[in-house]
Amino acid sequence: xxxxxxxxxxxxxxxxxxxxxxxxxxxxxxxxxxxxxxxxxxxxxxxxxxxxxxxxxxxxxxxxxxxxxxxxxxxxxxxxxxxxxxxxxxxxxxxxxxxxxxxxxxxxxxxxxxxxxxxxxxxxxxxxxxxxxxxxxxxxxxxxxxxxxxxxxxxxxxxxxxxxxxxxxxxxxxxxxxxxxxxxxxxxxxxxxxxxxxxxxxxxxxxxxxxxxxxxxxxxxxxxxxxxxxxxxxxxxxxxxxxxxxxxxxxxxxxxxxxxxxxxxxxxxxxxxxxxxxxxxxxxxxxxxxxxxxxxxxxxxxxxxxxxxxxxxxxxxxxxxxxxxxxxxxxxxxxxxxxxxxxxxxxxx
Amino acid sequence: xxxxxxxxxxxxxxxxxxxxxxxxxxxxxxxxxxxxxxxxxxxxxxxxxxxxxxxxxxxxxxxxxxxxxxxxxxxxxxxxxxxxxxxxxxxxxxxxxxxxxxxxxxxxxxxxxxxxxxxxxxxxxxxxxxxxxxxxxxxxxxxxxxxxxxxxxxxxxxxxxxxxxxxxxxxxxxxxxxxxxxxxxxxxxxxxxxxxxxxxxxxxxxxxxxxxxxxxxxxxxxxxxxxxxxxxxxxxxxxxxxxxxxxxxxxxxxxxxxx
Numbered sequence: 316x317x318x319x320x321x322x323x324x325x326x327x328x329x330x331x332x333x334x335x336x337x338x339x340x341x342x343x344x345x346x347x348x349x350x351x352x353x354x355x356x357x358x359x360x361x362x363x364x365x366x367x368x369x370x371x372x373x374x375x376x377x378x379x380x381x382x383x384x385x386x387x388x389x390x391x392x393x394x395x396x397x398x399x400x401x402x403x404x405x406x407x408x409x410x411x412x413x414x415x416x417x418x419x420x421x422x423x424x425x426x427x428x429x430x431x432x433x434x435x436x437x438x439x440x441x442x443x444x445x446x447x448x449x450x451x452x453x454x455x456x457x458x459x460x461x462x463x464x465x466x467x468x469x470x471x472x473x474x475x476x477x478x479x480x481x482x483x484x485x486x487x488x489x490x491x492x493x494x495x496x497x498x499x500x501x502x503x504x505x506x507x508x509x510x511x512x513x514x515x516x517x518x519x520x521x522x523x524x525x526x527x528x529x530x531x532x533x534x535x536x537x538x539x540x541x542x543x544x545x546x547x548x549x550x551x552x553x554x555x556x557x558x559x560x561x562x563x564x565x566x567x568x569x570x571x572x573x574x575x576x577x578x579x580x581x582x583x584x585x586x587x588x589x590x591x592x593x594x595x596x597x598x599x600x601x602x603x604x605x606x607x608x609x610x611x612x613x614x615x616x617x618x619x620x621x622x623x624x625x626x627x628x629x630x631x632x633x634x635x636x637x638x639x640x641x642x643x644x645x646x647x648x649x650x651x652x653x654x655x656x657x658x659x660x661x662x663x664x
Numbered sequence: 665x666x667x668x669x670x671x672x673x674x675x676x677x678x679x680x681x682x683x684x685x686x687x688x689x690x691x692x693x694x695x696x697x698x699x700x701x702x703x704x705x706x707x708x709x710x711x712x713x714x715x716x717x718x719x720x721x722x723x724x725x726x727x728x729x730x731x732x733x734x735x736x737x738x739x740x741x742x743x744x745x746x747x748x749x750x751x752x753x754x755x756x757x758x759x760x761x762x763x764x765x766x767x768x769x770x771x772x773x774x775x776x777x778x779x780x781x782x783x784x785x786x787x788x789x790x791x792x793x794x795x796x797x798x799x800x801x802x803x804x805x806x807x808x809x810x811x812x813x814x815x816x817x818x819x820x821x822x823x824x825x826x827x828x829x830x831x832x833x834x835x836x837x838x839x840x841x842x843x844x845x846x847x848x849x850x851x852x853x854x855x856x857x858x859x860x861x862x863x864x865x866x867x868x869x870x871x872x873x874x875x876x877x878x879x880x881x882x883x884x885x886x887x888x889x890x891x892x893x894x895x896x897x898x899x900x901x902x903x904x905x906x907x908x909x910x911x912x913x914x915x916x917x918x919x920x921x922x923x
Contacts, residue, residue: 324797545772561765562740606755610772
């Protein structure tokens with residue numbers, strides 16, 4: 316028995332799989348380059364060589380450089396990668412189980428729910444009992460975002476709501492939550508309003524190492540299960556009936572996938588605020604690059620999301636010299652035109 | 665060999681009883697059965713219930729295996745169900761599409777299974793669409809997609825093949841190709857084939873036996889010519905028609921008018 320494919324079809328299939336592996340490697344390489352660039356650019360003017368020296372703890376690096384790299388640039392660069400990866404993986408899985416290319420944590424109300432939770436913390440100081448003050452906003456955002464996905468999950472699981480219905484409910488949820496948030500903004504004090512508005516713009520500049528560690532754990536926890544379910548998710552792309560007749564327990568698949576989505580999306584949004592479109596655009600680019608075999612599509616989505624947010628982090632520092640734009644603003648500026656194109660070309664992607 | 669038994673099968677949508685105690689004649693391996701009936705007679709519900717996709721009460725057994733009690737994975741080993749249309753916007757190649765049902769139960773981390781790939785190509789070649797193997801699903805015509813869907817249903821070597829209107833929206837060439845493939849597959853692999861169809865001439869030509877459903881009940885079953893009669897047409901379809909023999913002796917249904 317040999318593993319060498321014999322027919323020309325199998326040879327070209329083997330080449331296709333090789334090509335996809337190369338695309339994954341290229342995305343990884345680009346991501347590494349982007350992170351290095353991201354580390355070497357910032358308002359303090361540390362260039363590439365000094366940044367790298369400080370990063371690896373070289374003797375030539377000054378204490379100031381080391382502090383800037385280790386406490387400012389490195390956490391931000393890693394945050395961009397982890398948040399982008401988490402949101403894009405969540406978006407890819409959401410699009411797959413809802414079988415809708417417009418699904419993402421941002422479009423289905425997860426970010427809006429997190430905003431409401433954050434607004435309650437900023438405006439009224441309402442939060443989970445027993446939580447330290449610094450965790451009030453992320454704690455609230457997490458609980459609300461998690462509740463939003465659970466609500467969608469419940470509707471899908473218990474009442475058999477169709478995927479189109481879920482998308483419409485998600486959109487309704489976005490409007491309803493935004494209305495409540497607007498009301499809170501109306502009654503908020505000036506200081507609270509300022510903090511909240513900054514949070515809603517999405518920023519990775521305030522992320523702590525502890526938060527990054529939590530996000531990394533969430534990704535490390537979810538990714539193996541996502542990959543294990545990848546064949547079942549590809550099957551679901553053919554419709555619920557076909558997937559079930561292939562032997563997929565669709566209800567179970569949906570429930571556990573929504574659980575993973577809620578963990579990834581709500582933790583990411585809780586720590587960095589509203590960062591739109593990464594969860595939507597990342598999977599779309601991945602789909603164009605590697606197709607819809609989820610064994611490759613899911614890692615490609617994760618890498619695309621990480622790369623997009625890492626590049627957005629770079630742009631947020633370089634678009635207006637000397638000004639650090641909130642990263643959520645940058646992703647929205649890039650994401651909205653892409654989103655519009657997706658809607659106009661719906662069904663073709 | 666193991667036959668398929670369906671007894672006293674009930675299914676409903678809300679208060680609407682779609683299947684009302686359906687008893688199918690025993691379906692034996694290598695046989696091809698057509699399920700006919702007017703719209704809303706319960707045809708699709710019947711084959712969805714047999715495949716476990718529709719909540720139903722009653723007995724569905726394949727030999728000694730109680731299909732009603734099976735897990736999804738277990739049932740998928742015995743029964744393949746082909747819904748009407750294969751989605752058209754997917755970024756997957758034909759070969760990947762055909763391999764997928766067999767891969768669902770395999771680890772996504774396993775390496776390529778060359779034997780399985782060979783088998784997929786063999787099936788595509790039997791269906792005459794081997795040349796499409798590396799094409800994207802979205803680039804195929806409706807007829808080609810239907811052949812791919814059929815290959816997808818065949819890859820797991822099911823004991824029961826359930827097809828929901830396999831030839832709807834196909835031109836005569838593809839209609840014949842699909843039905844020829846289905847019949848030779850059921851005969852060669854000793855599979856129990858069941859297909860739902862609206863085209864009664866298709867049932868007359870290809871089925872070994874026909875089951876006529878009306879308002880959730882079986883009103884007739886037997887060989888095609890004993891079931892598809894003028895009386896049945898007027899009773900359940902509200903049309904006048906007759907079965908005549910063409911010059912080659914084959915039965916042919918001719919519709920005269922709606923009643």
